[in-house]
Amino acid sequence: MSLLTRTAGATADDLKPSRGPRESILSRGAALVVMGVFTLYFLVPIWWLFIASTKDRGDLLTTNALWFSDWNFFANVGDLFAYNDGVYLRWLVNSLGYAGIGALLATVVAGMCGYALAKYRFRGREAFFNVVLGGVLVPATALALPLFLLFSQVNLTNTFWAVLLPSIVSPFGVYLSRIYAAASVPDELIEAGRIDGAGEVRTFFTISMRLMTPALITVFLFQFVSIWNNFFLPLIMLRSQELFPVTYGLYSWNTQLNQIPELRTYVLVGSFLSIVPLIVAFLLLQRFWRGGLGTGSVK
Amino acid sequence: MTATEALVTRAGRGERPAKPPRRPTPHKGAIAIFAGPFGVLFLLFYLIPIGYAVWQSLLVVQRDGTYGAPEQVFGGLAQYALVFQNAPFWESVGRVLLFGVVQVPIMLGLALLFALLLDSPVLKGKKFFRLAFFAPYAVPGVIAAIMWGFLYSPNLSPFTDVTRTIDFLSPELVLWSIANVVTWVFVGYNMLIIYSALLAIPSEVYEAARLDGAGQVRIAWSIKIPMVAPALVLTAVFSIIGTLQLLAEPQVFRSFSAAVSSTYTPNMTIYATSSIPNTQLAAAFSVVLALATFALSFTFLKITQRKAAQ
Numbered sequence A: 001m002s003l004l005t006r007t008a009g010a011t012a013d014d015l016k017p018s019r020g021p022r023e024s025i026l027s028r029g030a031a032l033v034v035m036g037v038f039t040l041y042f043l044v045p046i047w048w049l050f051i052a053s054t055k056d057r058g059d060l061l062t063t064n065a066l067w068f069s070d071w072n073f074f075a076n077v078g079d080l081f082a083y084n085d086g087v088y089l090r091w092l093v094n095s096l097g098y099a100g101i102g103a104l105l106a107t108v109v110a111g112m113c114g115y116a117l118a119k120y121r122f123r124g125r126e127a128f129f130n131v132v133l134g135g136v137l138v139p140a141t142a143l144a145l146p147l148f149l150l151f152s153q154v155n156l157t158n159t160f161w162a163v164l165l166p167s168i169v170s171p172f173g174v175y176l177s178r179i180y181a182a183a184s185v186p187d188e189l190i191e192a193g194r195i196d197g198a199g200e201v202r203t204f205f206t207i208s209m210r211l212m213t214p215a216l217i218t219v220f221l222f223q224f225v226s227i228w229n230n231f232f233l234p235l236i237m238l239r240s241q242e243l244f245p246v247t248y249g250l251y252s253w254n255t256q257l258n259q260i261p262e263l264r265t266y267v268l269v270g271s272f273l274s275i276v277p278l279i280v281a282f283l284l285l286q287r288f289w290r291g292g293l294g295t296g297s298v299k
Numbered sequence B: 001m002t003a004t005e006a007l008v009t010r011a012g013r014g015e016r017p018a019k020p021p022r023r024p025t026p027h028k029g030a031i032a033i034f035a036g037p038f039g040v041l042f043l044l045f046y047l048i049p050i051g052y053a054v055w056q057s058l059l060v061v062q063r064d065g066t067y068g069a070p071e072q073v074f075g076g077l078a079q080y081a082l083v084f085q086n087a088p089f090w091e092s093v094g095r096v097l098l099f100g101v102v103q104v105p106i107m108l109g110l111a112l113l114f115a116l117l118l119d120s121p122v123l124k125g126k127k128f129f130r131l132a133f134f135a136p137y138a139v140p141g142v143i144a145a146i147m148w149g150f151l152y153s154p155n156l157s158p159f160t161d162v163t164r165t166i167d168f169l170s171p172e173l174v175l176w177s178i179a180n181v182v183t184w185v186f187v188g189y190n191m192l193i194i195y196s197a198l199l200a201i202p203s204e205v206y207e208a209a210r211l212d213g214a215g216q217v218r219i220a221w222s223i224k225i226p227m228v229a230p231a232l233v234l235t236a237v238f239s240i241i242g243t244l245q246l247l248a249e250p251q252v253f254r255s256f257s258a259a260v261s262s263t264y265t266p267n268m269t270i271y272a273t274s275s276i277p278n279t280q281l282a283a284a285f286s287v288v289l290a291l292a293t294f295a296l297s298f299t300f301l302k303i304t305q306r307k308a309a310q
Helices: A002-012 A021-052 A057-062 A073-119 A125-137 A140-153 A160-167 A171-184 A187-195 A200-211 A213-229 A232-237 A246-255 A263-284 A286-298 B002-013 B028-057 B078-085 B087-119 B126-138 B141-152 B160-165 B174-199 B204-211 B216-227 B229-244 B248-253 B266-274 B279-309
Strands: B059-063 B070-074
Touching (some): A021 B126, A021 B141, A021 B174, A057 A263, A073 A125, A073 A160, A073 A171, A073 A200, A073 A213, A073 A246, A073 A263, A125 A171, A125 B028, A125 B279, A140 A160, A140 A232, A140 B028, A160 B028, A171 A200, A171 A213, A187 A200, A200 A213, A213 A263, A213 A286, A232 A246, A246 A263, A246 B141, A263 B141, B028 B059, B028 B279, B059 B078, B087 B126, B087 B174, B087 B216, B087 B266, B141 B174, B141 B248, B174 B216, B174 B248, B204 B216, B216 B229, B229 B279, B248 B266, B266 B279
Antiparallel strands (some): B059 B070
16 A cells, blocks of 8 residues: 555656657667577576587587587487486486475465465464464575484485475465465355355365466476475485485586596586476466466565 | 364355354364365474474583483573584675675566566567576576586686686685576576566556656656565565575585585585584574574565555
8 A cells, every 4th residue: 555655656756758769769779688688698508508418528528518519419318317227317207206296285285275264264364374474484494404303203314205295385385375365266156155055175176276276386386396496305304316306316416526527418418308397397387377476476 | 073074064055053152163174174284284394393493402412421322411502602603604694694685686686677678668579588587497506506517617618718717616706606596597587576566567557657758767767666666575585585595506516616615605504514413503503594584584574564664
């Protein structure tokens, strides 16, 4: 509200008239130059990584780093997959498991909770929500060590569960789901469900969840990314390399580059392959998450 | 559980249970089913670990004589006294604060500039730029750090002319080289959050300004930026949190630069301390860092809210 009044004041200020189409051509050009330069900044490193993963070890150092020489991409990928009994593929599968299963469960759990907070009144609701919001401000990395201490008490460190279980809690997902459910699921619809004799749970899974889809996809994607990118938890929890997610695996190879130089190609090819799934997922699902992103910020 | 189910179905049929003197919460069972799982998980993997860390941080290890078995006993705030005397830890805190003071404004300034350009009528090819700028967000911090580590290196970089004259991995520059990696990953993400907020502004808001002949820059400065202030606050808070938690990028840079010590950031200090192992001290570090993060982002929220209310 205070913002609205401020803006209203601003529009009432004496605003200078624009200087016409000449300025507009100039500013068009300037805008394009700025965006063009930064496009290079954002894309050249990824392009370089792609080019590097198409080269064999000799060409990597001797040929133009930003253009192709002999096409060795598939040979490199084959070598990468074969190295160390295919441990890289194992890491990719692990990452997909941690992030896929974790994000799916997190989304359902957070979606249900956000829905309950938006659509039902109960004692302690705001207190509960405030504690969860506090959780948004406590970052996942701050929890990694306490979780490790606790998990070592119950002998769960160095297991799949050590990384998966903490990943299914998304306070931000609850926050987003609550805001979105409050705005997009009409009370009348839930009431209609009640009159038709559908249970609350059935109403949620058949109707409300569908209305919340954009928010839920956003929660899923961002949780997926945060699990996929999470480094501290695997670093502190895992010792056996067959449990590593791909980021931790590549990190461990990268630390051995000085002793085992041939790992360099594998690190580069492996890095490139590991970012492809996320880029594809973001491109395919963009119409969903773009809608959902705004929900969190406008509030 | 059966009682819960009964309640759900009864509530579902729209029958009201007999009214006791105090009005009961309707749909109690449904609420338990919806909010329960998150509540339990939040308790198990958020609240209990925090409590356990606080408890651990209050313990000290004692031995019977030099070779006696170690035993954990209550030590009060002894670990916290050690935390406050630990110079490397405070150096690492100072380092990430310096990092944040420089990197967060640059990153958010760029994100705001790009979002305003995407939102203005002067730019063509918006869809392409939006995707190109967001693409780095799909690169995990570890991978981004490995990639940039190679790009900075004096022999492998495609820009060896530059990297041979400027040592990006030197003790003086490496912090800012890491800042560049973080900026590269997160500008597009923050840009999209601000851009979504810009899209949500109804166009009627601009009408009056346009009729008065305001230029795009004036509209951006006087209308758009104040209206997306909440989004800027949100991105700032998340960036502050992220900065204090810095771990993956500097940890990777240890392979590229000897200047990055094992206690370069607070989280690296925690990791290094826990692998000694000195879990009690590491727990105390964790508690201090979590409190500092919370206090800083909370203060920032409060200050900006007060400003907005003025």
